[in-house]
Amino acid sequence: xxxxxxxxxxxxxxxxxxxxxxxxxxxxxxxxxxxxxxxxxxxxxxxxxxxxxxxxxxxxxxxxxxxxxxxxxxxxxxxxxxxxxxxxxxxxxxxxxxxxxxxxxxxxxxxxxxxxxxxxxxxxxxxxxxxxxxxxxxxxxxxxxxxxxxxxxxxxxxxxxxxxxxxxxxxxxxxxxxxxxxxxxxxxxxxxxxxxxxxxxxxxxxxxxxxxxxxxxxxxxxxxxxxxxxxxxxxxxxxxxxxxxxxxxxxxxxxxxxxxxxxxxxxxxxxxxxxxxxxxxxxxxxxxxxxxxxxxxxxxxxxxxxxxxxxxxxxxxxxxxxxxxxxxxxxxxxxxxxxxxxxxxxxxxxxxxxxxxxxxxxxxxxxxxxxxxxxxxxxxxxxxxxxxxxxxxxxxxxxxxxxxxxx
Numbered sequence: 001x002x003x004x005x006x007x008x009x010x011x012x013x014x015x016x017x018x019x020x021x022x023x024x025x026x027x028x029x030x031x032x033x034x035x036x037x038x039x040x041x042x043x044x045x046x047x048x049x050x051x052x053x054x055x056x057x058x059x060x061x062x063x064x065x066x067x068x069x070x071x072x073x074x075x076x077x078x079x080x081x082x083x084x085x086x087x088x089x090x091x092x093x094x095x096x097x098x099x100x101x102x103x104x105x106x107x108x109x110x111x112x113x114x115x116x117x118x119x120x121x122x123x124x125x126x127x128x129x130x131x132x133x134x135x136x137x138x139x140x141x142x143x144x145x146x147x148x149x150x151x152x153x154x155x156x157x158x159x160x161x162x163x164x165x166x167x168x169x170x171x172x173x174x175x176x177x178x179x180x181x182x183x184x185x186x187x188x189x190x191x192x193x194x195x196x197x198x199x200x201x202x203x204x205x206x207x208x209x210x211x212x213x214x215x216x217x218x219x220x221x222x223x224x225x226x227x228x229x230x231x232x233x234x235x236x237x238x239x240x241x242x243x244x245x246x247x248x249x250x251x252x253x254x255x256x257x258x259x260x261x262x263x264x265x266x267x268x269x270x271x272x273x274x275x276x277x278x279x280x281x282x283x284x285x286x287x288x289x290x291x292x293x294x295x296x297x298x299x300x301x302x303x304x305x306x307x308x309x310x311x312x313x314x315x316x317x318x319x320x321x322x323x324x325x326x327x328x329x330x331x332x333x334x335x336x337x338x339x340x341x342x343x344x345x346x347x348x349x350x351x352x353x354x355x356x357x358x359x360x361x362x363x364x365x366x367x368x369x370x371x372x373x374x375x376x377x378x379x380x381x382x383x384x385x386x387x388x389x390x391x392x393x394x395x396x397x398x399x400x401x402x403x404x405x406x407x
Contacts, residue, residue: 016304016308020340022344024297024340024380025351027380028351029352031294032368032375032376034289035290035372035375041280041283044276051135051137052135053269053272056236056242056268056269057242057245057246058234058235059235059246059262060230061261062260062261072229073152075227080233086245089245090236090238093127093130093135094128094131094231094233094234095232096124096231096232097126098234099209099268099272100274100275101210104209104212106124107123107220109189109218113194120218122174122219123220124221126153126224127234129225132144137204139203142185145169149223150225153225154227164195165223165224167200169220170202170218171206172202172203177218185201186198233249294383298386298387299387301383302387305337308391309394330395333388333391333395338385341380341384344380353368
């Protein structure tokens, strides 16, 4: 098809053509970045924690006694023994942090004692025996902790030769960051004090408790028992029994101390849902924005095409009278729309890049991958062809005799 008549017509309708080009350009810029943001949110919500979330519950019931002579180690040990006796409990452990929790404790990690700056920042999980099995973490190298490697936090705080952490288990992300291309098991790191901490195992995945811990994905398990009344008690059970076991566990601790107050009683799967609630809301909002933009753009294309059909009724009739087929008239409007969409998309890609640069500077968003630009272009090209089809079909259906009589 000769496109010179199309350009000639567009030059006579510069304002209308410019408006539709700008509308498509703005839609392209916003939609490309919105789709990228949606994809980022979906990736974030799909991140695995490494724990068997559908088998875990969390119970937090701090003591209310102000007795300073209370043996907190015995207090925690008594609670764990009571929880293990609850029917349906497979594993139970006390932990300072849990996935999707409120805690954001971090520790600097070095590769030598005299290193000034930390190699990375890691989130440490401290807990009692059986924490590894309770979380259901999968070891991909090395071993779990031996019984004699567990130490009390009080001994660490006391200092001296016996205050070192005898072993550490790291996640894959931390192992690769510290020792890229090497086996981390058997290597030593420095984090708590000046004594080296040998890496005895590597787990596939163990996510940070939350994103407030800073950038990175490094986490580590330490065989350190913390005697605190505010510990999280993690209980692993059959997924179908989680609520029943959680209620029974709460009742078991109430029998020990009726004055205890339940601070947190959660299914870990529900904690995950709550943790990503804002991400889901943001993704849904962006989807609505994209749909609204596409609808507005489509209506603009339909309106402009319908207006031009009315304005060119006599021209269409003359072409029909000279032998133009309905298919040729239909293709004319489709090619015209394709050219307008192409100009708008080309401008929109530049605007999309500029908008991404602004978001990178203001909100630390990553660079927009180039793959989103052709994806947005294809969507808008298809939208333009669909939107212009009905006005173009109506134009192609006008009988030549009627069109040539129009004024």
